[in-house]
Amino acid sequence: MHATHSSGKGRGHGGGRGFRGAGGWQQADLPPADDAAAWLTGRLPDDWFVGAPTITVDREEIVIIGELAAPEGSDDNSAAAAAQGRIGRFREETREARMQIADEAEARYGRKVAWGASIGETKAIFTHLAVPAMTRLRHDERRVLDTLVDAGVARSRSDALAWCVRLVGEHTDEWLTGLREAMAEVDKLRAEGPDL
Template identity: 50%
Template sequence: MTESAAQATIRTWFIERVPDEIYSGELSVTVDAQEIVVIGEVPAESGDSNASPTERIAAHREHSRAGRIAIARDAETIFGRKVSWGARAGDTHRLYTHLGVPVMTRLRQPERLLLDTLVEGGVARSRSDALAWCVRLVGERESDWLAELHDALAGVRDARSKNPLDRADAS
């Protein structure tokens, strides 16, 4: 997936500032308009070597809290977005904190009935949860198509940034 210049700047900023004591290996830095999510591998020497991945992640969360908070404060000031953290230990992934941002939508009755069916069937606790479930499902099932769409949009953003009518000297 192609990323925007702002996303690349934010990713580089975190890579340069997050020390190996907090995360080892490559960082995953995901950016949207409200939030930056940083996820990395729990260092091998972090915690008890006999502990389960879940226990290692929990210990890492406590051990790295002060360092992560200091980095997040700087990033939130610079980039104007909340910073959320998570970790990987083997195949286990956990988000420590993350935003749940409300999104308004207008749905016609057939769509509302679909959400209500998911609620009544116990798939979701509310219409909001049902809609989030649907979005996750599309993300999982259509990931290749979404990646292609994201790359195409990056090209559109790049072309728009070169628009000669937006330049100050074009007036």
């Protein structure tokens, strides 16, 4: 999501790249994607998913995950295998249509599109981006990553950092959701404000 700046640099205060709207300079050249979920919900075939799909958008990617109807006649022991089979079938049978919709969405929103499907607890995301994120870490922060590597939790510092991000996301989901909603409201109020 958006970076937090403790100094004024990078936000139009001597950082060389002035503030240019929602998301700062990082998103200045991206087309807005405020209506992406609505557009995609209207564009997707009605018979693909049970209910509306979950659609999330960031700076690089739009991820569409839809719930599929559960296969009939599978018992508790074979339910996960049946769900994986149904998801695999959906992936193959809808490939061409999904590619066409993705091309249209990428042209409209300037972001790649990833697809996924779920049945109950079984979920698969078919193809999605793994975007590098550069950061500078101080000694104590590097020690955290090195401990995870030394303990075998991660293969490298970059794997350890990704593991930390996933862990924070899992344990602070409600807080992050509130933060995203608050940022969206600030962006809305900023857009409604006077042009200076």
